[in-house]
Amino acid sequence: MAVVGPSGCGKTTLLNLMGALDKPTAGKIFLEEQDISGLPETNLYKIRREKVGFIFQAFYLIPTLNVLQNVLIPTLPLKAKNKYYSDRAKELLKIVGLDGKEKRRPGELSGGEQQRVAIARALILDPVLILADEPTGNLDPKTGQKIFTLLRELNLTGKKTIITATHNQKIKELCDRVISLKDHPMNS
Ligand SMILES: Nc1ncnc2c1ncn2[C@@H]1O[C@H](COP(=O)(O)OP(=O)(O)OP(=O)(O)O)[C@@H](O)[C@H]1O
Ligand SMILES: [Mg+2]
Numbered sequence: 001m002a003v004v005g006p007s008g009c010g011k012t013t014l015l016n017l018m019g020a021l022d023k024p025t026a027g028k029i030f031l032e033e034q035d036i037s038g039l040p041e042t043n044l045y046k047i048r049r050e051k052v053g054f055i056f057q058a059f060y061l062i063p064t065l066n067v068l069q070n071v072l073i074p075t076l077p078l079k080a081k082n083k084y085y086s087d088r089a090k091e092l093l094k095i096v097g098l099d100g101k102e103k104r105r106p107g108e109l110s111g112g113e114q115q116r117v118a119i120a121r122a123l124i125l126d127p128v129l130i131l132a133d134e135p136t137g138n139l140d141p142k143t144g145q146k147i148f149t150l151l152r153e154l155n156l157t158g159k160k161t162i163i164t165a166t167h168n169q170k171i172k173e174l175c176d177r178v179i180s181l182k183d184h185p186m187n188s
Helices: 011-018 041-051 067-078 082-095 111-123 141-156 169-174
Strands: 002-004 052-055 129-133 161-165 178-180
Touching: 002 011, 002 169, 011 129, 011 161, 041 052, 052 111, 067 082, 067 111, 082 111, 111 129, 111 141, 129 141, 141 161, 141 169
Parallel strands: 002 161, 002 178, 052 129, 129 161
Antiparallel strands: none
8 A cells, every 4th residue: 555645744654653653642543453552662662563564765774783683673672583583584685685695784785775675674573564664765766666566576475564655656556555645734
């Protein structure tokens, strides 16, 4: 699903609400039929980590960690199953086409490659929902298209729900659903 609308209309805010990064001042938010809007922070961080994968426009990789370590970040609080997750991270890096680049640091990758690391990181704990805030906004059209094709595959074969905020007309056309937000009243 695509969330579209002019700059400042609230796409990022909506995604942050859906991913429990932000709390609503009114209304309710249901994730897998659970109302998450009133939950305390101690429950929310678990939901964010286990149920939601975030992909941000600016990637937010940790520059001092290598590719593999970046993908493993969401698993750090779990402490157990180290081997399982490092095998899974390597497998995900293969899927996103970064086989052989596990030891590189983010600064040694192209923008598209960094975004693919972020996608692998979003998938490491097998979330039910992937929120992608303009995941192709920083990429050239061809690389953006490749990233989107990858997300679409994850949706179709991996049965993931993917919600993406985008200004990209092509991406919008390829989505099953498009939600248009009206302009923020303060911006008009
Ligand atoms: N932390 C915040 N505190 C107060 N207002 C905020 C905050 N973050 C965003 N806003 C305001 O909320 C509105 C929606 O912002 P948001 O970032 O969700 O827009 P957007 O649709 O994602 O825009 P863009 O396409 O530029 O990314 C804007 O008017 C913005 O100024
Ligand atoms: Mg935004």
